[in-house]
Amino acid sequence: MAAETAPSIGANTAPRHVAIIMDGNGRWATQRGWPRLVGHRRGAERVKQIVRACPDLGVGWLTVYAFSTENWKRSTEEVIGLMGIFRRYIEREADGMAAEGVRLRFIGSRDRLDGKLQDLMASIEARTAVNARLNLTVAINYGGRDELVRASTRLAAKIAAGQIDRPTEADLAACLDTAGLPDPDLVIRTSGETRTSNFLPFQAAYAEYEFTQTLWPDFTPDHLATVLDRFGLRDRRFGGA
Template structure:
C-alpha cells in the first residue's frame, strides 16, 4: 500500500453547477469530504496525505470565489483544529504564504504548532502552491547560498535541491489521484511525483468516498514499481 497519497481535489464547481447551486456550495461540500478522507486514511494504511487546495493559478478566478475559498480555509482550520489534534493528525502547509491574508497565515502557523507532535496521519495542505513556483523559490535559495559563499555550484545535487523544497521533510508521494475526469497534473508536486503512480477518476471530489479510495489503493497494490530498473 502507498504510504503517501497526494490528491488533486477537482470538481467542486461542477458538482455544484450540476445541481444549480453556486460554486462555493461545492467547495463547502468538498471540505466536508476532506474530513471523511482524512479520517479514513490511517485505517487504509496511508500515513501521509497531501491535498491540493489552492494553486498559484487559482487567483485568476473571480474575486468572490477566491475570497470565499480563503474564508473557507480559515473556518476549516478553526473548526477542525481540536478534532484533528485529538485524532493524532499532524497538519502542515506547503506553498507561498506571502500573498495570503495575515489572519489565515496566523491560523496556519497555529495549527502547525499545535499538531506538530502527532504522527497517526501527516496531512499536508497545498495553498497558493505551484510546482514551478516551488522550484523557482528553491533555486533562489540555493543561488543566494552560492552567492554568499555558503554553497558552491558543484555542491548542488538532487538532494540539496530536494532539501530546499517545501516538502523537504516529507517522503515523495507513491500515488497521485485526480478526481473529476481531468487527466492533467496541473503543476502539482512536479519534482516529488517523478516516480509516483497516477490514478484519474471521473468522480467529482464531493462524491469521492473512502470506499473509492480503498478500491484505488487495492489497484495500486497490484502495480509493479521498478523505478527505472529491470527485474532479473
C-alpha cells in the same frame, strides 16, 4: 527526490504517501443548480472523511491540492469564499486533528494570503507538530514551478554562502516547501481531467497516477480504498528491470 526517500513498493502494499488533486467541486454544485461555493464546502467536508480514513487504509502521509497559484484568476467572489472556507476549516478542525494525532502542514507561498489566515496556519502547524498518526499537508497558493523558483533561489544563496559546493538533487529537495516529507507514491486526480496542473512536479517524478471520473465531493473513503487496491497490483521498478 525529497529529503526522506520512499522505499520501493511492491504488489499488495499500500502507498505510504498519497497526494490528491481535489477537482470538480464547482462542477458538482453547478450540475445541481447550486452556487460553486456550495461545492467547495462539500469538498471540505469530504477532506475530513478522507483524512479520518487514511490511517486505517495504511496511508501515513496525505497531501491535498486546495488552491493553486492559478486559482487567483477565478472570480473575486469565489476566491474570497474559498479563503473563508479555509479559515473556517482550520478553526473548526484544529481540536479534532490535535486529538486524533494528525499533523497539519501547509505548502505554497503565503505572501499573498490574508494575515489572519497566515496566523491560523502557523498556529495549527505548531499545535500539531508532535502528532504522527497522519501527516496532512495542504497546498494553498501552491504552484510547482513557483516552488522550484523559490527553491532555486534558496539553493543559490547557500552556494553563494559557501554552504554547498556541488549541488545535488537532495540539496534542491531540501530547499523545497516539502523538505523532510517523503515523495508521493500515488497521485490521484478526481473529476475526469488528466492534467497534473503544476502539482508536485519534482516530488512526483516517480509517482503512480490515478485519474478518476468521480467529482471530489463524491469521492468517498470506499473510492479511495478501491484506488489503493489497484495501486497494490502495480509493479514499481523505479527504472530497474
